Amino acid sequence: MKSKNASHMPEFLRKIVVSLKRKPQTIPLLVFVIAFLIYSLNLTYVSHTTARIQGVGMGLYGFITMLFSMLAFVCFSNAFPHRKKVNIPMLVLMFVMIAAIIFCDLQYRGLILTALTRAENPIAAEDYITNAYRMLLSHVITLCIGVVLVALLPVYTKILRSIKTSVEVEDNGKLDEIELSE
Secondary structure, X not given: OOOOOHHHOOHHHHHHHHHHHHOOOHXXXXXXXXXXXXXXXXXXXXXXXXXXXXXXXXXXXXXXXXXXXXXXXXXXXXXXXXXXXXXXXXXXXXXXXXXXXXXXXXXXXXXXXXXXXXXXXOOOOOHHHHHXXXXXXXXXXXXXXXXXXXHOHHHHHHHHHHOOOXXXXXXXXXXXXXXXXX
């Protein structure tokens, strides 16, 4: 069984762990960045689906999702200022925005499902519609993972801080001979 000694850890991994020890909120931030990329890189599917189905509020749901995704980054960065305590109002505002994003995504999925399965004049399932439908679920799941990571931040911060990342410097025995007065 290996100990948690940094001497057994490769240097690049040690640097990553040190940076995570200093700013553990980077982990949920990366998850939120992934969620934002999932949605924004598939925005074409969402806009084509909105144009094809033209459900009530579909464009508004897409707009709210994109707007609150960007504003949630601002709230996240203000919730965790550098070397200061957590800003609770910004953290709460970020959670409210993420809840609104999840609500909008689920409503949008519901409108897609309604348009595909309605009795009169159902919409044919095009590739972009099914891609948007699947993407919205993956977006919601990624956001939920990010929320859980933010909620568990105090837990894994303690775990990260327990990892020893200091590098032991060997003494060659001549440190006593060095005089600083010369």
